Amino acid sequence: MTTKQQPWLTTFIALSITWGLSFYFIAVSLQAFSAVGVAVFRNILGAIALVIWSLVTNQKFVREKSIWLKIFLLGFFLNAFPGLMFALAEQLLDSSLAGILNATTPLFSVLFITLVFRSESITKSQVFGLALGFVGVLVLFGNLSFSGSNVPLGICLILMATLGYGFSFPYMRKNLANTGYSSTSLASAQLLASVVWLLPLAAAQPLMHASLHWQSALSIFVLGALGTGFAYVWNFRVTSIVGSAIASTVTYLSPVVAVIAGWAILHEQIQPSTLIGAAVILFSAAIVQRRIKPENWFRKAN
Numbered sequence: 001m002t003t004k005q006q007p008w009l010t011t012f013i014a015l016s017i018t019w020g021l022s023f024y025f026i027a028v029s030l031q032a033f034s035a036v037g038v039a040v041f042r043n044i045l046g047a048i049a050l051v052i053w054s055l056v057t058n059q060k061f062v063r064e065k066s067i068w069l070k071i072f073l074l075g076f077f078l079n080a081f082p083g084l085m086f087a088l089a090e091q092l093l094d095s096s097l098a099g100i101l102n103a104t105t106p107l108f109s110v111l112f113i114t115l116v117f118r119s120e121s122i123t124k125s126q127v128f129g130l131a132l133g134f135v136g137v138l139v140l141f142g143n144l145s146f147s148g149s150n151v152p153l154g155i156c157l158i159l160m161a162t163l164g165y166g167f168s169f170p171y172m173r174k175n176l177a178n179t180g181y182s183s184t185s186l187a188s189a190q191l192l193a194s195v196v197w198l199l200p201l202a203a204a205q206p207l208m209h210a211s212l213h214w215q216s217a218l219s220i221f222v223l224g225a226l227g228t229g230f231a232y233v234w235n236f237r238v239t240s241i242v243g244s245a246i247a248s249t250v251t252y253l254s255p256v257v258a259v260i261a262g263w264a265i266l267h268e269q270i271q272p273s274t275l276i277g278a279a280v281i282l283f284s285a286a287i288v289q290r291r292i293k294p295e296n297w298f299r300k301a302n
Contacts, residue, residue: 008241015234016250018227020257023095023102024265025223026087032216035087037207038223040198043079045224047191050233054188062181062189070175071186075193078168079228082161083194084201089161092154099258101158102251103137106130106288108166109248117170122245125294129287130245133252136284139277165251169244172236183236190232249288252281 029038054061062068090098110122110130176186239247256278286292 008238011234012238012247012250015231015238016253017257018231018234019250020099020254021261022223022227023086023090023099023254023258024261025219025227026090026098027095028219029216029223030087030090032208032210032212033220034206034209035084035091036198036201036205038087038220039080039084040195040202040207041220042083042224042228043191043194043198045221046228046232047188047195049225049229050184050188050191053230054184057184059182059184059188062185067176067179067181068189068193071189072193072196074168074172074176075190076197077164078172079191079194079232080197082164083228084198085157085161085164089154089157092157096258098154098158100137100255101155102162102165102254103134104159105162105165105169105251106245106248107134108163109169109244112167113170113245117174126245126288128294129284130249132287133249133281133284136277136280137252137255139273139280162251166248169239169248173239173244173247176236177240183233183240186236187229187232191229246288249285252285256281
């Protein structure tokens with residue numbers, strides 16, 4: 001079985017749902033934890049979960065210094081830095097807006113793929129799909145009203161985070177996909193590296209600002225163990241199989257998950273145009289993943 005033949009769509013969907021709900025869990029966690037506390041504890045809990053899972057499943061731990069150096073850089077740009085930026089941003093704006101802005105990740109990924117790494121080929125149809133997906137996100141954006149203490153600053157923080165994500169996807173694909181280690185081993189090392197990055201902040205800043213209640217405790221646990229731990233195992237797997245351009249479109253589905261969660265959990269209304277935006281996003285994802293090929297339409301027409 002070749003790499004391209006390996007099943008990955010189920011993992012991709014699970015990752016979309018998990019990361020789509022993460023913004024809600026961040027918001028609830030912030031009721032008791034500081035922004036630094038959320039970033040620190042989600043990475044610590046994720047690292048603990050993966051180390052335990054690695055021991056249970058007899059995974060090989062990363063030993064080579066050269067690979068650790070690459071993972072150390074990845075831990076900063078994919079975990080420590082964006083995790084802190086999102087936690088800070090959600091103190092300033094709504095979690096729904098944070099989820100929508102996260103959809104800029106594929107655009108930054110394509111930018112780094114084409115201008116920096118040049119390690120993957122992207123077709124014109126995939127570029128079209130990425131642009132179409134962003135249009136779908138804008139449709140969702142236009143149907144929501146947002147509030148917060150400093151929305152412009154919050155937006156800037158999230159764009160800094162997604163810039164880090166955009167760098168990380170092609171970097172991971174080029175430097176770590178073919179090391180011989182499993183996705184679990186690499187993700188475990190990545191989270192351990194991110195914890196090291198965050199330790200100075202943990203020592204210098206308060207980690208909580210209010211008494212802990214069960215909602216925040218449960219949210220930070222799920223955010224850490226699942227949304228930060230196992231989610232990055234899935235992320236490594238999808239990226240190694242289909243490439244960073246396709247893998248990064250997981251963030252296009254996050255706003256769809258957020259809208260569905262708002263309807264199902266918070267009983268928010270869904271406008272017809274919101275359904276259109278969601279459909280456009282799903283259609284664009286199918287194009288980027290090469291499940292729909294627009295170029296074939298023109299060939300048949302000619």
